[in-house]
Amino acid sequence: MQPPMSMPASMMGTATASTSFSDSSSPRPGRLRRFSQLRAYTQNLSGGHRSRHSISSRVPWLSPSSVPNSTVTQVGNSTAPCPESDQPALSRYTSAPPSSSHGLGVDQVSSTDSSNSTPPNESIESPRSSNVMARLRSASAVQGRPPRTLGRTATPEGPTSSPEPSAAATNETPELAGTPVTETQDDGEGSNNQQKQKATIRFFPYQDSFQSSRPSLPFVPITRTLPSESCVVRVGRYSERDGIPIPNPTEPSDAPVGFKSKVVSRKHCEFMFINGQWHVKDVGSSSGTFLNHMRLSQPNMVSRLYSIKDGDIVQLGIDFRGGEEMIFRCVRIRIECNRSWQQQPNEFNKNTESLIKNLGKGETADYAGCRECSICLGSVLRPYQCLFMAACAHVWHYKCISRLLHSPDYPMFQCPNCRAFTDLSAEVDDTNDHDTEAKKSGSPSANVSEEPQPRSETQTPADAPGPDGDEQQSSNQQTGQSEENEVVTDIENLHLHEDQPLNTDIDSRRSDSPAPDGSNNDLARSATINIPGFQPTQPLNVPAGRPSHLRADTPVRSETSDDNPLTPRNDSGPLAFDGRAVMQ
Amino acid sequence: MGSQKRIAKELHELVESPPEGITVKLADEDNLYEWRVFMDGPEGSPYQNGKFQIKLVLPTEYPFKPPTVSFATKIYHPNVTNDDKGSMCLGMLRPDEWKPSSKIGAVLQFARQLLAEPMPDDAIEGRIAEQYKNDRKHYDEVAREWTRKHAS
Numbered sequence: 001m002q003p004p005m006s007m008p009a010s011m012m013g014t015a016t017a018s019t020s021f022s023d024s025s026s027p028r029p030g031r032l033r034r035f036s037q038l039r040a041y042t043q044n045l046s047g048g049h050r051s052r053h054s055i056s057s058r059v060p061w062l063s064p065s066s067v068p069n070s071t072v073t074q075v076g077n078s079t080a081p082c083p084e085s086d087q088p089a090l091s092r093y094t095s096a097p098p099s100s101s102h103g104l105g106v107d108q109v110s111s112t113d114s115s116n117s118t119p120p121n122e123s124i125e126s127p128r129s130s131n132v133m134a135r136l137r138s139a140s141a142v143q144g145r146p147p148r149t150l151g152r153t154a155t156p157e158g159p160t161s162s163p164e165p166s167a168a169a170t171n172e173t174p175e176l177a178g179t180p181v182t183e184t185q186d187d188g189e190g191s192n193n194q195q196k197q198k199a200t201i202r203f204f205p206y207q208d209s210f211q212s213s214r215p216s217l218p219f220v221p222i223t224r225t226l227p228s229e230s231c232v233v234r235v236g237r238y239s240e241r242d243g244i245p246i247p248n249p250t251e252p253s254d255a256p257v258g259f260k261s262k263v264v265s266r267k268h269c270e271f272m273f274i275n276g277q278w279h280v281k282d283v284g285s286s287s288g289t290f291l292n293h294m295r296l297s298q299p300n301m302v303s304r305l306y307s308i309k310d311g312d313i314v315q316l317g318i319d320f321r322g323g324e325e326m327i328f329r330c331v332r333i334r335i336e337c338n339r340s341w342q343q344q345p346n347e348f349n350k351n352t353e354s355l356i357k358n359l360g361k362g363e364t365a366d367y368a369g370c371r372e373c374s375i376c377l378g379s380v381l382r383p384y385q386c387l388f389m390a391a392c393a394h395v396w397h398y399k400c401i402s403r404l405l406h407s408p409d410y411p412m413f414q415c416p417n418c419r420a421f422t423d424l425s426a427e428v429d430d431t432n433d434h435d436t437e438a439k440k441s442g443s444p445s446a447n448v449s450e451e452p453q454p455r456s457e458t459q460t461p462a463d464a465p466g467p468d469g470d471e472q473q474s475s476n477q478q479t480g481q482s483e484e485n486e487v488v489t490d491i492e493n494l495h496l497h498e499d500q501p502l503n504t505d506i507d508s509r510r511s512d513s514p515a516p517d518g519s520n521n522d523l524a525r526s527a528t529i530n531i532p533g534f535q536p537t538q539p540l541n542v543p544a545g546r547p548s549h550l551r552a553d554t555p556v557r558s559e560t561s562d563d564n565p566l567t568p569r570n571d572s573g574p575l576a577f578d579g580r581a582v583m584q
Numbered sequence: 585m586g587s588q589k590r591i592a593k594e595l596h597e598l599v600e601s602p603p604e605g606i607t608v609k610l611a612d613e614d615n616l617y618e619w620r621v622f623m624d625g626p627e628g629s630p631y632q633n634g635k636f637q638i639k640l641v642l643p644t645e646y647p648f649k650p651p652t653v654s655f656a657t658k659i660y661h662p663n664v665t666n667d668d669k670g671s672m673c674l675g676m677l678r679p680d681e682w683k684p685s686s687k688i689g690a691v692l693q694f695a696r697q698l699l700a701e702p703m704p705d706d707a708i709e710g711r712i713a714e715q716y717k718n719d720r721k722h723y724d725e726v727a728r729e730w731t732r733k734h735a736s
Contacts, residue, residue, distance in 0.1 A: 374685035375647060376590045403648060416648075416684040 198252050199273035199337075200225040201233065204412050204421060206313050206334035214319060216332040217261045221412065221423045225252040226273055233257060233271040234283075235316065237264040259331045263287045263317030269296075272305075278337045279305040280314060287317035287330075310338045311419075336421055349393035356389075374417050375400035392420040587646045591616050594688050606692050608640075617642045620656075621692060625735065626700035630727035631659070634735030638672075638695070640688065650682035653695055660723075660730040662702045662713035673708045674698070 203222040207215055224233045231254035238258030265285035272279050282289040282296040282303035289296045289303070291314055297303030308314070312335045320328035373380045373396045380387065386398035388405065394417045405413055411425035595616070598608045605624035612618060621638040625631025637656040643649040655670030665671045674694060675681055707713035715723045 374683075377593050377687070378589070419683075 198225045198227075199229060199278070201271055201273075201278055202336040202421075202423065203257065204334040204336065204423070206332040214329065216315075216319075217259060217326060217329040219259060219331070221425070222257055223423075223426065224254060224257070224271075226254050227252040229273055231272075234267065235259070235264075235270065236266045236268045237261065239266070259316065260327055261317065261329055261331055262327050263320050263330050265317075268316050269314070271308075274305070278308050278335070280308050281305045285317070290315040308335050308337065310336055334421070352389065352393045352395060373397050373400050390415045390420070391422040392418050394418065587642075587644065588616055590647060591642060595619070598689055598692075603689055603693050603696075605696055608688075608692070611639070617644065617646075619688075623692070623696055623699070625731060626696060629700045630724045631661075631699050631731050631735070634659075634731035636699075636735050638692075640692075642688075647684040647686075650677040650679060650686075651688060651691060653677065653691065658730060658734040659699075660712065660727040661699065662704050662707035662709050662716050663698055665708050666712070671708075672698070673706065675706065 201224050203219075205216065205219050205221070226233070233254050234256040236256065236258060238260045265287065267283050268285040269280055269282045269289040272281075280289065280291060280296070282301070284297075284300050284302050286299050288299065291306050291308065292312055293315075296306060314333045314335060316331040316333070319330050322328065372378060374394075375396050378397070380395045380397065387395055388398045388401045389395045390413065392415050394415050401416075404416060405424065407413075411423055413422045413424050414420070415422065595608065595610070598606075602608065605626065607622045608619055610616065610618065611620040619640040619642070621640050623636045623638055625634035625636065634657075636659060639654045639656050640651055641654075642651045653672045653674060655664050655672060657670070658666075659670065660666070663673050665673075672695060674691065676683075676686060676691065676694060702713075702716055704713035704716045712723065715726075
């Protein structure tokens with residue numbers, strides 16, 4: 001590659017060894033790499049104001065330390081130094097196991113490489129084709145399949161808004177405070193707990209009333225409960241010929257989800273549940289998957305995994321301008337997940353239950369915890385009233401809430417108190433699991449019900465459903481937003497490049513040298529896991545006071561960022577890839 | 585109408601135990617949906633000693649739709665339009681952020697808080713916001729001047 005030409009002088013300083021380095025990597029598949037590198041540089045120039053992500057971290061292969069090792073790796077018969085050093089580094093990185101997954105460069109040596117360094121924990125079907133595109137695909141495909149150790153699965157909102165700080169330990173803190181990754185790893189326990197509560201995700205149609213005038217494709221709310229954690233929910237175009245079997249609603253199912261829209265590719269995206277966290281990834285759709293308006297990958301490219309949280313909007317494809325029929329509309333999905341804490345027994349709904357049990361017991365009834373109907377501000381739990389209780393255990397008079405029930409959105413109902421969505425047409429759940437489980441496990445039951453809470457960002461704490469929680473959350477979101485975007489951008493860009501092998505080398509070197517102390521190492525580890533593509537040494541310098549940079553995973557939309565391809569406005573054609581293009 | 589009962593209830597509460605620096609009454613005894621609110625400028629702000637009259641209009645769909653808050657008294661503030669309407673921009677009053685469980689009392693307290701601490705990043709009057717951020721002293725002066733002229 002010929003990076004030095006495009007490299008601004010300021011960067012030359014950092015890249016002392018750039019010349020030799022460029023030699024070393026010259027045998028790589030040229031064009032694509034050059035292109036992406038160029039992108040990275042422009043990125044640097046435009047985004048350079050953020051010093052923390054400055055050159056060396058963003059373009060890790062520039063770091064001098066990478067040179068000797070990378071040379072070895074590149075040259076080909078790297079059997080000796082590479083393999084073992086490879087693996088720890090990798091698992092730290094994206095936690096995607098095989099080295100071959102780490103970008104184009106590695107594929108050159110993958111034949112020698114992979115045999116040695118493929119960790120046992122994942123089965124990879126990455127085709128080692130010589131075609132560049134295919135390699136790119138497979139690369140990200142594998143990256144998109146990280147094992148349990150994936151640290152960035154948590155989408156913490158920051159400590160302040162965490163409803164249950166005490167319970168936050170497993171998932172949240174590693175990213176924020178740099179607590180040892182092992183904690184994240186032994187989240188396996190947590191997921192064991194959770195496995196009793198199967199991973200469930202729901203898709204609701206979402207109409208974006210702010211951005212576009214055209215409605216998106218209407219569909220019936222879809223629920224999927226994974227039979228096992230390794231299952232994947234595939235999403236694509238519905239085809240009459242293949243049909244789609246209708247799953248038994250009482251059994252867990254990972255049946256594919258089909259949408260009758262021309263702008264949805266046959267294989268569009270996938271949802272998977274990893275380490276207690278739902279993720280989405282584009283599997284090479286042509287018209288794109290957008291998470292909160294940010295495009296996950298370029299056309300026909302596989303994206304990495306993006307963690308999703310309750311309330312996120314996933315858009316499949318872009319409205320096709322050629323026709324007004326519904327089949328040309330994009331699909332907008334509002335995600336509901338991580339709500340299991342609300343479905344399990346918790347303080348709030350148990351309280352409600354006892355109140356309801358007391359209804360009509362006359363003088364002896366205990367109305368101490370009686371709540372008011374947030375619509376009429378009258379007392380709710382009195383005998384002889386028609387009530388409506390949503391799944392979140394908020395209760396109103398039926399008369400008061402009926403307006404919201406019989407809305408155009410029916411059967412979707414959004415709780416006016418906590419904004420939780422309920423599918424009013426959902427099957428009645430008549431299992432007794434919760435009860436028995438709670439009885440069986442006694443005190444652990446509390447654990448069970450609280451455990452998932454840190455994962456659910458959007459909820460207010462169960463017993464304090466008020467405006468406060470929401471506001472706090474939204475303000476948090478705002479503050480983190482811009483930074484988050486930066487990071488996301490970084491990830492995005494670095495990720496598409498083939499820098500990984502070099503990173504790997506840097507990383508492995510580092511791990512070879514004795515780590516100064518455990519915590520430091522751990523900090524680095526957790527950080528690198530969170531942000532694949534970051535230079536491993538970099539997080540060591542991260543001031544503890546700015547954890548928000550590390551936590552970002554779910555992209556949040558920002559008007560200010562030019563870097564992310566955003567969903568084009570709905571009236572633009574399918575070829576518009578990027579919001580900017582539309583403007584011109 | 586269910587909303588009447590709720591509004592009456594909120595009105596009663598606010599009249600019985602008014603929040604600090606805020607008094608409410610109906611603009612017209614026959615119309616429950618239009619309130620007149622008197623708000624004292626918060627201490628320590630340039631609006632101190634001012635008495636601001638606020639028009640609060642409740643939609644018939646209240647509480648499903650947010651009320652509107654506008655200043656009848658002219659006020660120099662980044663979040664209040666500098667025209668006859670004097671409309672105030674409150675985040676919680678935006679249709680997509682409004683929750684039926686929010687009460688008028690909370691809205692008014694929030695509005696008063698906004699007098700004490702303007703939010704220049706969420707401003708309607710960009711010029712005033714600019715001044716608030718960059719030339720605080722001058723902003724204070726003008727705001728105090730306006731308060732003296734219009735709100736006392």
